[in-house]
Amino acid sequence: MNYTLKNVPERTIKPRQYGFTMAMDKGLSIREAEDFISICGDYVDIVKFGWATSYVTPNLKEKIKVYHDAGIPVYFGGTLFEAFITRGQFDDYRKVLDKYDLQYAEVSDGSIELDHDKKCDYIHKLSEQVTVLSEVGSKDEEKIIPPYQWIKLMQEELDAGAWKVIGEARESGNVGLFRSTGEVRSGLVQEILTKIPFEKIIWEAPQKAQQVWFIKLLGSNVNLGNIAPNEIIPLETIRLGLRGDTFNHFLSLQNNL
Amino acid sequence: MNYTLKNVPERTIKPRQYGFTMAMDKGLSIREAEDFISICGDYVDIVKFGWATSYVTPNLKEKIKVYHDAGIPVYFGGTLFEAFITRGQFDDYRKVLDKYDLQYAEVSDGSIELDHDKKCDYIHKLSEQVTVLSEVGSKDEEKIIPPYQWIKLMQEELDAGAWKVIGEARESGNVGLFRSTGEVRSGLVQEILTKIPFEKIIWEAPQKAQQVWFIKLLGSNVNLGNIAPNEIIPLETIRLGLRGDTFNHFLSLQNNL
Amino acid sequence: MNYTLKNVPERTIKPRQYGFTMAMDKGLSIREAEDFISICGDYVDIVKFGWATSYVTPNLKEKIKVYHDAGIPVYFGGTLFEAFITRGQFDDYRKVLDKYDLQYAEVSDGSIELDHDKKCDYIHKLSEQVTVLSEVGSKDEEKIIPPYQWIKLMQEELDAGAWKVIGEARESGNVGLFRSTGEVRSGLVQEILTKIPFEKIIWEAPQKAQQVWFIKLLGSNVNLGNIAPNEIIPLETIRLGLRGDTFNHFLSLQNNL
Numbered sequence: 001m002n003y004t005l006k007n008v009p010e011r012t013i014k015p016r017q018y019g020f021t022m023a024m025d026k027g028l029s030i031r032e033a034e035d036f037i038s039i040c041g042d043y044v045d046i047v048k049f050g051w052a053t054s055y056v057t058p059n060l061k062e063k064i065k066v067y068h069d070a071g072i073p074v075y076f077g078g079t080l081f082e083a084f085i086t087r088g089q090f091d092d093y094r095k096v097l098d099k100y101d102l103q104y105a106e107v108s109d110g111s112i113e114l115d116h117d118k119k120c121d122y123i124h125k126l127s128e129q130v131t132v133l134s135e136v137g138s139k140d141e142e143k144i145i146p147p148y149q150w151i152k153l154m155q156e157e158l159d160a161g162a163w164k165v166i167g168e169a170r171e172s173g174n175v176g177l178f179r180s181t182g183e184v185r186s187g188l189v190q191e192i193l194t195k196i197p198f199e200k201i202i203w204e205a206p207q208k209a210q211q212v213w214f215i216k217l218l219g220s221n222v223n224l225g226n227i228a229p230n231e232i233i234p235l236e237t238i239r240l241g242l243r244g245d246t247f248n249h250f251l252s253l254q255n256n257l
Numbered sequence: 258m259n260y261t262l263k264n265v266p267e268r269t270i271k272p273r274q275y276g277f278t279m280a281m282d283k284g285l286s287i288r289e290a291e292d293f294i295s296i297c298g299d300y301v302d303i304v305k306f307g308w309a310t311s312y313v314t315p316n317l318k319e320k321i322k323v324y325h326d327a328g329i330p331v332y333f334g335g336t337l338f339e340a341f342i343t344r345g346q347f348d349d350y351r352k353v354l355d356k357y358d359l360q361y362a363e364v365s366d367g368s369i370e371l372d373h374d375k376k377c378d379y380i381h382k383l384s385e386q387v388t389v390l391s392e393v394g395s396k397d398e399e400k401i402i403p404p405y406q407w408i409k410l411m412q413e414e415l416d417a418g419a420w421k422v423i424g425e426a427r428e429s430g431n432v433g434l435f436r437s438t439g440e441v442r443s444g445l446v447q448e449i450l451t452k453i454p455f456e457k458i459i460w461e462a463p464q465k466a467q468q469v470w471f472i473k474l475l476g477s478n479v480n481l482g483n484i485a486p487n488e489i490i491p492l493e494t495i496r497l498g499l500r501g502d503t504f505n506h507f508l509s510l511q512n513n514l
Numbered sequence: 515m516n517y518t519l520k521n522v523p524e525r526t527i528k529p530r531q532y533g534f535t536m537a538m539d540k541g542l543s544i545r546e547a548e549d550f551i552s553i554c555g556d557y558v559d560i561v562k563f564g565w566a567t568s569y570v571t572p573n574l575k576e577k578i579k580v581y582h583d584a585g586i587p588v589y590f591g592g593t594l595f596e597a598f599i600t601r602g603q604f605d606d607y608r609k610v611l612d613k614y615d616l617q618y619a620e621v622s623d624g625s626i627e628l629d630h631d632k633k634c635d636y637i638h639k640l641s642e643q644v645t646v647l648s649e650v651g652s653k654d655e656e657k658i659i660p661p662y663q664w665i666k667l668m669q670e671e672l673d674a675g676a677w678k679v680i681g682e683a684r685e686s687g688n689v690g691l692f693r694s695t696g697e698v699r700s701g702l703v704q705e706i707l708t709k710i711p712f713e714k715i716i717w718e719a720p721q722k723a724q725q726v727w728f729i730k731l732l733g734s735n736v737n738l739g740n741i742a743p744n745e746i747i748p749l750e751t752i753r754l755g756l757r758g759d760t761f762n763h764f765l766s767l768q769n770n771l
Contacts, residue, residue, distance in 0.1 A: 002574050003610045006601045027490030029292035035543035039572060052499035053490050058296060060259045083499055086508060087263045096260045111504040139501035170501065233541030233567050242566035242597055244653035244684070247625040251600060284747030286549035309756035310747050315553060317516045340756055343765060344520045353517045368761040396758035427758070 007254045008240050009220040014071070016045050018199035019221030019239075023229055024171060024206075026050040030063050032229075037070045040232040046104065047072055048225070050171060051079035054100075064100055078108025078135050085122070086112050097130055107157075108135035110168055110176075116153060120160035127161030133202070134160075137168025137176030147191035154196050165196070169204030169226055177203060177210075184213050198222065211235055212245045220250075264511045265497050266477040271328070273302050275456035276478030276496075280486055281428060281463075283307040287320050289486075294327045297489040303361065304329055305482070307428060308336035311357075321357055335365025335392050338379075343369050347379070354387055364414075365392035367425055367433075373410065377417035384418030390459070391417075394425025394433030404448035411453050422453070426461030426483055434460060434467075441470050455479065468492055469502045477507075521768045522754050523734040528585070530559050532713035533735030533753075537743055538685060538720075540564040544577050546743075551584045554746040560618065561586055562739070564685060565593035568614075578614055592622025592649050595636075600626050604636070611644055621671075622649035624682055624690075630667065634674035641675030647716070648674075651682025651690030661705040668710050679710070683718030683740055691717060691724075698727050712736065725749055726759045734764075 001008075012019035023044045028036060037044075047067055054060055054076045067074045076096075084093035097105055107123045119134075126132050134157040136150055145153075154165045167189075168176030178184055192201070198218055204226040205211045214222045220239040227235055237243040241250025258265075269276035280301045285293060294301075304324055311317055311333045324331045333353075341350035354362055364380045376391075383389050391414040393407055402410075411422045424446075425433030435441055449458070455475055461483040462468045471479045477496040484492055494500040498507025515522075526533035537558045542550060551558075561581055568574055568590045581588045590610075598607035611619055621637045633648075640646050648671040650664055659667070668679045681703075682690030692698055706715070712732055718740040719725045728736045734753040741749055751757040755764025 001569055002571065003569070003613070004606065005569065005597055006603065027296055027487060029296040031288070031292050031295070031545070035545050038545070039541055039543040042572070043570070050491075051501065052494050052497075055258055055260070055262065055497070055499055056300070056490060056493045057259065058299070079499065079501060079504065082504070083262055089263065092261065099260070111501045230541060233570060234564075236570045237566050240566075240569070242569055242593065244565065244593060244625045247593065247596070284553055284744060286553040288545070288549050288552070307748075308758065309751050309754075312515055312517070312519065312754070312756055313557070313747060313750045314516065315556070336756065336758060336761065339761070340519055346520065349518065356517070368758045 005242075007251075008242070009250055011239060012221050014042070014045065018223055020045045020202065020223035021227055021232065021235065022046050022048055022202055022223075022225035023232055024048050024050045024226045025229065026053055026171065027057065028229065030059060030066055033063055033066045036229045037067070037072065040229065041070050041072065043232050043236045044072055047074050048106070049074060049076050051077040052083055053077070054080060061100060064102070068101070073104050075102060075104035075106055075133065078106040079111060081105065081107055082109065082112045085114070090122070094126070094129060103130055104133060105130045106133045106135060106166070107162070108166075108168075110135065110137065110139040116156065120156055123157055123160040123162050131163045132161060133164050133166055134162035135166040135168055139168065139170055139175055141175045141180050147188045150188060150192055151195045154192065154201070158196070158200060164200050164202050164223070166202045166225060167192075167204055169206060169210070171206060171226060173204070173206040173210055173226070177205075182207050182210065184210060186213075189217070208234070208238070208245070211238055215239055215246055216249050264508075265499070266507055268496060269478050271299070271302065275480055277302045277459065277480040278484055278489065278492065279303050279305055279459055279480075279482035280489055281305050281307045281483045282486065283310050283428065284314065285320075285486065287316060287323055290320055290323045293486045294324070294329065297486065298327050298329065300489050300493045301329055304331050305363070306331060306333050308334040309340055310334070311337060318357060321359075325358070330361050332359060332361035332363055332390065335363040336368060338362065338364055339366065339369045342371070342379070351383070351386060360387055361390060362387045363390045363392060363423070364419070365425075367392065367394065367396040373413065377413055380414055380417040380419050388420045389418060390421055390423055391419035392423040392425055396425065396427055396432055398432045398437050404445045407445060407449055408452045411449065411458070415453075415457060421457050421459050421480070423459045423482060424449075424461055426463060426467070428463060428483060430461070430463040430467055430483070434462075439464050439467065441467060443470075446474070465491070465495070465502070468495055472496055472503055473506050521765075522756070523764055525753060526735050528556070528559065532737055534559045534716065534737040535741055535746065535749065536560050536562055536716055536737075536739035537746055538562050538564045538740045539743065540567050540685065541571065542577075542743065544573060544580060547577055547580045550743045551581070551586065554743065555584050555586065557746050557750045558586055561588050562620070563588060563590050565591040566597055567591070568594060575614060578616070582615070587618050589616060589618035589620055589647065592620040593625060595619065595621055596623065596626045599628070599636070608640070608643060617644055618647060619644045620647045620649060620680070621676070622682075624649065624651065624653040630670065634670055637671055637674040637676050645677045646675060647678050647680055648676035649680040649682055653682065653684055653689055655689045655694050661702045664702060664706055665709045668706065668715070672710070672714060678714050678716050678737070680716045680739060681706075681718055683720060683724075685720060685740060687718070687720040687724055687740070691719075696721050696724065698724060700727075703731070722748070722752070722759070725752055729753055729760055730763050
């Protein structure tokens with residue numbers, strides 16, 4: 001850090017198993033990706049190329065190399081997996097992962113109907129090729145999955161070989177873990193945490209109020225995802241109690257020690 | 258495209274007469290414009306320098322050249338035309354177009370009262386110098402133009418020499434074609450389409466839900482405008498049914514073939 | 515300006531005592547800061563590194579130098595001052611200002627309870643080292659300070675040595691000067707202006723509607739702050755009556771002369 005402040009919460013360092021930040025790149029240029037890394041490289045653990053943006057991104061190989069050279073893994077959003085699956089092109093998907101040297105992949109069913117045994121089978125198969133992040137939750141705001149079901153799905157996906165499970169929120173933060181207003185489904189989150197270890201979950205939390213909510217509940221080192229590139233530095237200050245939103249939260253924790 | 262997916266909707270290619278994307282640059286630097294082109298060059302058909310931002314933009318000539326060298330035409334927002342007209346400086350405006358080597362210009366009356374014959378006269382005169390885009394709709398959310406009137410205005414402006422007509426929405430998407438909440442005035446749009454050919458219209462649709470609405474109604478190759486630079490790649494995936502919002506829409510179209 | 519328009523409101527030029535724009539940098543990279551300066555250098559009078567983002571910003575010294583070389587002073591957000599004060603590290607804070615060659619500093623109490631005499635004492639002490647901007651208003655939307663109290667606080671802080679006083683709004687524009695909806699507390703602003711000279715106040719006004727409101731009330735050359743980097747060019751056009759929002763406001767002023 002640039003100067004010394006006493007009693008700042010401790011953060012995990014890379015390679016992080018928790019305290020993890022996943023950023024969403026939805027179309028940065030090569031130079032913008034370089035800029036992003038220059039400022040946020042220490043704080044970003046993995047970058048998702050949102051949904052199927054990789055399909056239309058020019059110089060894709062070169063762009064991935066920029067992240068990989070900086071030690072930041074890249075993976076393609078789950079919607080791309082679904083686009084291949086729904087077209088019966090799973091083998092083609094596996095080739096795409098190889099072609100682009102990807103070490104991570106997401107398995108999701110946010111836009112398609114997929115029998116859960118079949119989803120777990122895909123997780124299992126892909127986990128022999130790459131590290132798998134699997135996502136639970138629908139992109140359809142009308143489809144409400146009850147908490148016990150979230151837990152069952154998450155547990156089965158971890159058992160099938162997923163490295164971590166992601167709680168769905170989309171880029172906007174208004175489905176899955178959240179109500180359409182962006183409000184956290186707090187009962188859902190709390191119930192999930194009774195069964196699934198917190199370090200195995202990445203919570204998609206694109207809105208500041210959502211990030212603040214998770215950090216207040218679970219501490220500086222909660223895993224958060226779908227963070228916009230220009231919100232990584234702000235998020236880091238929220239994790240450290242150095243923005244108004246968590247300033248007093250962390251100070252009072254210190255004072256109660 | 259970077260890999261092969263079956264049954265992806267076909268997109269028109271440049272130079273496009275429809276399937277057209279107009280981006281709004283409201284103050285990118287030269288290097289940001291270069292970055293933008295490097296990632297979105299194939300998907301952007303024309304760039305508008307929003308309203309009168311060109312007045313205060315440094316290195317304006319050089320910036321225009323960056324776009325022109327990439328084969329992307331630039332035009333100045335209609336508010337600039339109105340600023341000249343309302344000051345009795347039409348001839349000065351024509352000189353500005355020449356000075357900056359512009360091949361396109363917008364004629365609008367979103368902020369001023371302008372007799373429609375006079376507006377059409379400006380369109381006619383300017384169409385001898387450049388390709389004219391004319392815009393219908395007020396920037397004042399209180400001024401509601403009824404559908405039959407939109408149709409009449411659009412038709413007369415096309416007759417006067419406009420290459421395409423633009424439906425007003427502003428950068429924010431909450432006037433003209435849309436209610437102040439951003440909701441589409443769907444009856445208006447549908448009625449316009451009974452009379453004006455869809456390839457002659459550019460719908461300003463800055464919000465994602467608005468883009469999705471038009472793409473579901475009119476297909477991948479609808480003309481859309483006022484797209485922010487960092488939303489061009491996302492828009493392209495929506496056009497292709499590769500984002501959650503249109504994923505099932507295009508799949509079910511395929512299945513019904 | 516790039517071309518001549520008649521009857522455009524006059525703007526002050528650098529170094530400005532009023533008509534002042536304060537931009538908020540919450541994590542630009544070095545190259546992004548260069549880009550920002552290349553397009554907005556003439557329009558930005560001072561840059562705030564938002565709250566305590568400076569703590570986690572890599573290459574901080576180099577980044578500050580980029581702004582300083584362009585003649586644009588940098589200061590660290592008031593939350594950083596508060597983070598040092600609340601930890602009893604005021605002397606360390608003074609050393610940080612020296613270490614980073616800062617000529618400006620902010621004194622605030624948006625997140626902490628600070629006796630006002632003590633706050634004024636900090637302003638007084640720091641004003642011997644740097645130029646002080648002091649901020650009035652809480653970051654807590656529940657804490658409403660009545661107008662006569664705002665005036666008293668502002669006056670005492672100016673008397674203690676503050677160069678200008680800032681009206682709090684946060685990055686989002688929904689506390690302090692504004693209701694949680696973003697609506698201006700107009701009675702508050704008007705009452706403040708009966709006692710404090712308008713050139714001594716910087717109004718944080720991140721939202722466009724807020725900027726428009728202040729410009730309509732106080733003219734092109736009102737001091738505004740917390741402007742996002744990509745909103746500087748748009749703001750400049752609003753100040754000049756060259757965007758729809760103030761287009762007719764300034765024209766009718768002209769016509770009434």
